[in-house]
Amino acid sequence: MPSIKKVAEIAGVSVGTVSHVITGSVNVSEPLRLKVQDAIRKLNYHPNHVARSLKTSKTRTLGIIVPDMTISFFPQVIRGAETAARERGYSLIAVNSDEDGERQKELLSLLRSQRVEGILLVVAAAPTPISQLTLILDASIPMVCLDRIPDRVPVDSVSVEDEDAAEMGVAHLIEMGARRIALVTGPPALKNERRRLQGYKQALQKAGIPANDNLIWRGSLRSGDVADICRQGLAGLDVPPQAIFCTNGPAALAVLRVLRERGMAIPRDIAFATFDELTVDDLFSPSITTVVQPAYDIGFEAARILLDRIEGKAEAGAPITVRLPATLKIRDSSKIRK
Amino acid sequence: MPSIKKVAEIAGVSVGTVSHVITGSVNVSEPLRLKVQDAIRKLNYHPNHVARSLKTSKTRTLGIIVPDMTISFFPQVIRGAETAARERGYSLIAVNSDEDGERQKELLSLLRSQRVEGILLVVAAAPTPISQLTLILDASIPMVCLDRIPDRVPVDSVSVEDEDAAEMGVAHLIEMGARRIALVTGPPALKNERRRLQGYKQALQKAGIPANDNLIWRGSLRSGDVADICRQGLAGLDVPPQAIFCTNGPAALAVLRVLRERGMAIPRDIAFATFDELTVDDLFSPSITTVVQPAYDIGFEAARILLDRIEGKAEAGAPITVRLPATLKIRDSSKIRK
DNA sequence: CTGTTAGCGCCTTCAA
DNA sequence: TTGAAGGCGCTAACAG
Numbered sequence: 001m002p003s004i005k006k007v008a009e010i011a012g013v014s015v016g017t018v019s020h021v022i023t024g025s026v027n028v029s030e031p032l033r034l035k036v037q038d039a040i041r042k043l044n045y046h047p048n049h050v051a052r053s054l055k056t057s058k059t060r061t062l063g064i065i066v067p068d069m070t071i072s073f074f075p076q077v078i079r080g081a082e083t084a085a086r087e088r089g090y091s092l093i094a095v096n097s098d099e100d101g102e103r104q105k106e107l108l109s110l111l112r113s114q115r116v117e118g119i120l121l122v123v124a125a126a127p128t129p130i131s132q133l134t135l136i137l138d139a140s141i142p143m144v145c146l147d148r149i150p151d152r153v154p155v156d157s158v159s160v161e162d163e164d165a166a167e168m169g170v171a172h173l174i175e176m177g178a179r180r181i182a183l184v185t186g187p188p189a190l191k192n193e194r195r196r197l198q199g200y201k202q203a204l205q206k207a208g209i210p211a212n213d214n215l216i217w218r219g220s221l222r223s224g225d226v227a228d229i230c231r232q233g234l235a236g237l238d239v240p241p242q243a244i245f246c247t248n249g250p251a252a253l254a255v256l257r258v259l260r261e262r263g264m265a266i267p268r269d270i271a272f273a274t275f276d277e278l279t280v281d282d283l284f285s286p287s288i289t290t291v292v293q294p295a296y297d298i299g300f301e302a303a304r305i306l307l308d309r310i311e312g313k314a315e316a317g318a319p320i321t322v323r324l325p326a327t328l329k330i331r332d333s334s335k336i337r338k
Numbered sequence: 339m340p341s342i343k344k345v346a347e348i349a350g351v352s353v354g355t356v357s358h359v360i361t362g363s364v365n366v367s368e369p370l371r372l373k374v375q376d377a378i379r380k381l382n383y384h385p386n387h388v389a390r391s392l393k394t395s396k397t398r399t400l401g402i403i404v405p406d407m408t409i410s411f412f413p414q415v416i417r418g419a420e421t422a423a424r425e426r427g428y429s430l431i432a433v434n435s436d437e438d439g440e441r442q443k444e445l446l447s448l449l450r451s452q453r454v455e456g457i458l459l460v461v462a463a464a465p466t467p468i469s470q471l472t473l474i475l476d477a478s479i480p481m482v483c484l485d486r487i488p489d490r491v492p493v494d495s496v497s498v499e500d501e502d503a504a505e506m507g508v509a510h511l512i513e514m515g516a517r518r519i520a521l522v523t524g525p526p527a528l529k530n531e532r533r534r535l536q537g538y539k540q541a542l543q544k545a546g547i548p549a550n551d552n553l554i555w556r557g558s559l560r561s562g563d564v565a566d567i568c569r570q571g572l573a574g575l576d577v578p579p580q581a582i583f584c585t586n587g588p589a590a591l592a593v594l595r596v597l598r599e600r601g602m603a604i605p606r607d608i609a610f611a612t613f614d615e616l617t618v619d620d621l622f623s624p625s626i627t628t629v630v631q632p633a634y635d636i637g638f639e640a641a642r643i644l645l646d647r648i649e650g651k652a653e654a655g656a657p658i659t660v661r662l663p664a665t666l667k668i669r670d671s672s673k674i675r676k
Numbered sequence: 677c678t679g680t681t682a683g684c685g686c687c688t689t690c691a692a
Numbered sequence: 693t694t695g696a697a698g699g700c701g702c703t704a705a706c707a708g
Contacts, residue, residue: 001453001477003700003701003702004701004702004703005701005702013678013679014678014679014680015679015680015701015702015703016678016679016680016681016703016704017677017678017679019702019703019704020677020678020703022702022703023703023704025703025704026677026678026704027677028677028678029677029678032677032678044473044476044477046447046450046451047451047701047702048392048451048453048700048701048702049451049452049453050388050391050392050397050452050453050700050701050702051392051684051700051701051702051703052701052702052703053388053684053702054386054388054389054392054683054684054685054686054700054701054702055683055684055701055702055703055704056684056702056703056704057684059388068417069407069413069416069417070410070413070414070417072408072410074413075407075408075412075413076408078407079406079407079408079434082433082434091431091433091448091452092433093429093431094432095420095429095430096417096420109384110429112384113384113385113386113387114387114388114429115339115386115387115388135382138382139339139382253618253619253621256621257619257621260621278617278618278621278622279616279617279618279622280591280616280617281591281595283591283594283595283598283616284616284617284622284623284624285622285623286622341684341685341686342685342686342687343685343686351694351695352694352695352696353685353686353687353695353696354687354688354694354695354696354697355693355694355695357686357687357688358687358693358694360686360687361687361688363687363688364688364693364694365693366693366694367693367694370693370694385685385686386684386685386686388684388685388686389684389685389686389687389700390685390686390687391686391700392684392685392686392699392700392701392702393685393686393687393688393699393700394686394687394688394700395700
């Protein structure tokens, strides 16, 4: 692999001159510039970013840790972040934590060793020790949390407006005529899930419907657990609910499976709505009424903030908190037969 | 950010000694080792991979270029590759080409500048000039192509056994009683698509069904095009086909949309099967009979080969060609009403 | 405008 | 077993 020295030699100039034409930081006379560019082409030379980074102590690289990029929400987030990064000349390294706190720790460490200039983090659901995050912050490595917001850590964050989003979904079900609405949430350890629960309660309250604890089914991220909890919830009721609202996609799939196994048809026997798109478009039935999160925008916005921090364009001081609105896609699953 | 020098200072040893305990390449006495590890912890020191890479000219990093990781096939591929890489101490940088040849060229160049030790490539559908690939190969940067195999370039490759897979899907439709089976393929510029077409013909031939060119609808990767071609194909026929087989997921969605717009129900009016999962499980109807590619394994296997090349464990000489079998998931969409 | 050179942080002989 | 020192490829002063 040719080095800048080789290029200089071929072009008959000094390495300094080559460097100047590459970085464009210093003017170089037309004839020399052409000679250098020729040599570069001839050698198929690619500047060594590793060496450049060592010299400048800038890698122009960002890292993003997501739980699992086979969950369709995350690739969209990554694309958003990638686009924002690229627009400003940065690359993005995306890695998966598998919802594993230990793995997340390793990845954080790896990214630090790779000297990424900033980190985008969707915290793993496994209880993340606060120290993992403060260690990063203390080292003044810029970090923005997205989607899931950790408790009690003063860090920049971007996510959907959870409470409003959940309220919107539940209010829709109410509007469609449901009053007994069950809620299936994820682990209460996640702040977002708690806020979505809040949104649910809010919607009920505004409609003057008393909350009923038997209708609040707290799940986990494991679909087996969610299914069990759902079965129990259903079994513990004399009258089944008129509708179910799920606060996340994986839980929704588990619930749908349970409903099918019990022969309950949607929306004939029970109405249904959920966070997150479960399937493409509305080509399949039942088409599911969905609270859609702006995944791409969340990634884009988070990267934008991160880059502002890195380049010192953001005010130091209080953490930046961005909450993006969700969209309600009304489809068949919430059409209650009166 | 502390350097090895700082660690040495705190531990009261030389940088050489610190390096020795970090790499484990040279024995260091117990007491000194402990002192060093203490210092590392105290400083929250993270070895600078950038400097290490420059020194050793090994980045222990792989790159993977996919067309678009929001297409669910690709994150699985990436996960497979990531796992294989991690098992052998490598990191993986994943980037998107957006099916754009120009962008792909930039990314290749970027990865070279980042000094990745090998490249996994799913070529963009836009005609990729062969030179783009040979330029990499000529620089003896190990590269493995996956999923889509470029024509006329002697490069390692991993993909599904296209011909068998397509034949399996079509044979199934025949077995279900269809004889007039339309085929919707992607761009013929992709070798895989051509091989899938071959598989289709093979299945017909084995069943003694004459091929009919009016039933072969050659599409592109743009869903609008596919829809048009599908409409035209349907319109040009006196009798609609009894079944449609699609050679890729995006095309399948376009076709389903057209069928719906024409009020043709699956499988009542027409049977249907396709490459690639369109939706999760079989929770939705019509549940689609699918030829499933081993996406994770394709990624894993490709990375394994790449690493073998990098570490000189693979025979030089002829390119390695791995073809993995697909699986047929039989669901409702292919149940022809006799 | 062009060339020279120090040094980024680390690993790896080589010597002690 | 430990330490000293060169140099990976590049950029950014600085000198000419």
